[in-house]
Amino acid sequence: MNQATLQQSGKGYNVATVGNLSTFEGKAFLKEVIGTTGMEVSFGSLAPGQAVPFFHHHKLNEELYIVLSGEGIFTLDGNEVPVQSGSVVRIAPAVSRCTKCTGEAPLIYLCIQAQEGSLQQYTMTDGVIEQ
Numbered sequence: 001m002n003q004a005t006l007q008q009s010g011k012g013y014n015v016a017t018v019g020n021l022s023t024f025e026g027k028a029f030l031k032e033v034i035g036t037t038g039m040e041v042s043f044g045s046l047a048p049g050q051a052v053p054f055f056h057h058h059k060l061n062e063e064l065y066i067v068l069s070g071e072g073i074f075t076l077d078g079n080e081v082p083v084q085s086g087s088v089v090r091i092a093p094a095v096s097r098c099t100k101c102t103g104e105a106p107l108i109y110l111c112i113q114a115q116e117g118s119l120q121q122y123t124m125t126d127g128v129i130e131q
Helices: none
Strands: 005-010 012-015 026-029 042-045 059-071 073-074 078-083 088-091 097-101 105-114
Touching: 042 097, 059 078, 073 088, 097 105
Parallel strands: none
Antiparallel strands: 005 012, 026 042, 042 105, 059 088, 059 105, 073 078, 073 097
16 A cells, blocks of 8 residues: 555544555655645655655755655755664755665655744643643
8 A cells, every 4th residue: 555545533533544664665645634734744665776756845844754664865955864764854945855765675754744933832832631
C-alpha cells in the first residue's frame, strides 16, 4: 500500500493507515484523508540509490523530516547532510532541498509541513489536563 486509507472517524478525530512501513513504497499525503487544518503530513520512501527527482523549496512552510528507517543524504542549500534511522531534520522554507537513499535498504521518512512561525501554543501552554 502506498496510499493513506481512512479507517475510522468520529466527532473531532480521524484514524488512517499507510500500511506496513517495512513494505511502504512511494509517497502518501495525509491532509485530505485525515482532515488536518494546520499542517500537511506525508510518509515517503526512497529505494536504495533513488533520489527525489528535483530540488525544491517552499514559500511559507517549514518541513520537519523524521527518518524512520534506512540511510540517506539530505542536500540542503548545497550541503550534504547524512541521515539515518532516528534523524530529525528541520528545514526553513527558503532552503533548497533534495533527498537521496544511500543505504542498502529503503529510506523511509515522515514529513510534517506547517507555516513557519505559526505555532502559538504548544505542549503545556496548549494542553488541558482533564480529571
